[in-house]
Amino acid sequence: MFKLIIEKELREIIGSTKFALTFGVCAVLILLTFYVGGRNYQVSHKQYEAAVAENLRQMEGLTDWMMLRNHRIFLPPQPLAALVTGVSNDIGRNVEVRGRGEVGAEDSRYGDDPIFAVFRFLDLDFVFQIVLSLFAILFAYDAINGEKERGTLRLSFANAVPRDKYILGKITGAFLALAIPLLIPILLGCIILPLLGVPMAGDDWTRLALVILTGFLYLGAFLTLSVFISALTQRSSSSFLLLLVVWIFAVLIVPRTSVLLAGRAVKVPSLDEHASQRARLAAQLWQEDRSKMAEFKPAEDIRENPEKMMNEFNTFMQKLGDEREQKMQALSTRLNEERRNREAVRERVAFGLARISPAAAFSLATTNLVGTSLDLKQHYRNAATDYQQTYAKFMKEKTGMLLGGFRVMAFRHTDGPEAKKEPINPREIPPFVYAAIPLKDVFGAALVDLGVLALFNLIFFVGAYAAFWRYDVR
């Protein structure tokens, strides 16, 4: 019996013109998204390579490691980030590494190229969020009341059909009818990626599979919701209207509003204030050190030897610099921690509110899975900080000191031929290697939202079940 109901539902959906049209549109959209994402990755990758090459080129011709300045590292584009962009275009990508001090990423893609910010990008997260939910609503808004209007519901129950089997069959049938055909363009899309030369690693495929799975959970949530509402109402036109309003709120309004609300409710100290505090401390420390420098006297016995004198001076400057750095670090750590704690509270409030909407839960889950969630910013920052230490170690080995971004010009007034120096090889600088947030970490973060989505499925299903149990089929 159960199989028969599923079969009927499958036939009804797949045989309809509505299905042909919407499936065509969805398939085109999904394929377009994969294609555009792949091409977009290529463009970003080219830009990234150009930036790295230009960074090395600007150092060529230098003869002294001391002269090295403006060493920059960049956030490399991730293959999956083109499919689920998350915040990857909003956060700063370029970090100037000085060897000390705080790292700060600048130049987000949208800030650099605001024309992309006008309409933003087309990605899988967006297409799934809007299209899958509309798709589900369109096919299930009249699941119960439509059959009643047509009189087929009464007819079905003239036979010995158990209601629980009927509703379960309806939902399963509709889900299969929508999900399985959708797999076709998705799989085709997956084939497009390697064809476009997007280097997908083994890990990436797992992530993509999980994203698609999340998409189906999301589809299920809207499907069960539609059946639920159609079992609550008598007329299909009112259930459609109600669902459309719910859709607008769930997809477009609730996520945005909850973040803005949380932003107003939870105060986070502004970065301007922090920057000013840091600048003031830096200026103060510099003034103190200037007077210390003025009092510097080289040891009597090396007065005759400029090289030794220079060395001693360097050591002295290095010591001052290290002390300054330590004090700055202490302040920065305190300020950052303060800010990060407040940010965490804000995030919890914002996302807690937003999760009322399945669309928000879906978006949070997928961006987490791909590694383009809010955590990306901190993760990149940590990676850059780690790299800064590697770089500092390297520079110390090369020059014996860390200048921390100062411009030093050494003039020799005394005569004597200046030794012709060999140019440095910038390629000796250890390269920055970025590793995405590991899957096991992101899975933990995504689990909450996957759970929320599953919960939505369950609640709406139980709701549909209960409502249908008492539904007047006449």
Place this chain on the structure above:
Amino acid sequence: MLGILIQKELKSILLSPKFVATFATCALLILLSVFVGIQEYHAAVKQYDAAVQLVEQDLREASSWMGLNNKIYRRPDPMQIFVSGVNNDIGRLSSVNTFDTIKLRSSIYSTDTIFAVFRYIDFVFIVQVVLSLFAILFTYDAVNGEREAGTLQLTFSNAVPRAQYILAKFIGSWLGLVIPLLIPVMLGLLLVLFYRVPFAGGHWAQLSTLLGASILFFTFFMAFGILVSTLTRQSAVSFLVSLVAWIAFVLIIPRAGVMAASQFVSVPTVAEIEGKQDGFEKSQWEKHREDIQKKWREREAAMQGMSEKEREAYRDEHEWEWLEQDDKDRKQMQKDINAFTQQLQEEARNRKAEQQRLAFTLSRFSPASAYQLAALNLAGTDAGLKTRYEDATQSYRTAFNEYADKKQKASGGAGGFRIEINSNTGIKIGNDRDKGTLDLSDMPKFTPPEHTYAAAIAPTLVDLGLLGLFTLAAFAGAFVRFLRYDVR
């Protein structure tokens, strides 16, 4: 006759339960968007004032004219309440000093990234996405729905001219939908007044044009819905077709157009430009270093054969002149670097303009993009906001640096920080000449770029014209189709 038909249409819209639900939703959303916008604007103004005050304080506490670091913040504009545009995406501030080039950095989305996760809600978003959907919802079955209900056949059994009928449909639904929507809009404007948002005359002009554009956009989707309903026999089909068109117009074409343009026109990134800039800067500094080294050697050579005392006297006599000369050289170099940077940025900007032209031309196939572009231009939160601010800051930088330079000369500081290592005297470190606070009373003030109504309206004319054209075409199509529509 026309009057009766319009009346009938009005009644059927206003009395439907559909109207109550959608009107309530729209009203709520419009008010919500304006309210949120006002709150955000006030918060932004507060942040801006605090930041500017901090900069002033930091400047006052600075002790040397040489390293004087000014910061220019982008001033919030009340129009961002209705059209946030790229306001959150582009940088909020730029450093202004001798060395750094002008670059807007620390955008709201990059510093407070949480706001970027689900983006923003503003009036334009509501109109573009929600109102357009509702326009379709009310018109998709305008003609074929009546046919299905049998009322179309009934109507035309009387002597009703078809032209008048379709015109009345259009006017009736327009009045029935637009006029109620004006209520929450007016309430939103009252909110603006109530919260004392500083709206000047220009802002009101911009806002009323924006409202006009919004109504035009809404009208397009109504005309489009009617067109589709005259093209099809069944309302179920026309709804699906309209919905698919809506998805394409509102969600897909704008994005796809811009993304296609990025494929065709490649633009160097900031990172690439800065790399080039740094390379040039380094080579210039290196040249400068060599020049100065040569000069100092020549100066030393001139002192050959003098006694220690004579040397001291000679040095005292010439030191000032030497320093001035070195300083002049350094400034020349700085000028060269600036010129090179400007040229690089100019080139990149030209490429970007080309990309933008292509991107927006492709996107304009959708009325939704035309509307959004018009709205952004009107409010001044378009992609050009960045260049406008950068240009204004650039010219301010020139004035500011000249001022700081003049002041530094007057105070007699040599600038920089000189360490001398001499085999005779050991290491000598120059100390600051100027101590204590600076008098900044006559410092040049930054004037934010003005976005006048005249400047705002010019680029929107294309988009408004396009919107008008789209609407006209849709309506004409519906009109022609209906004249030959089989009413049975």
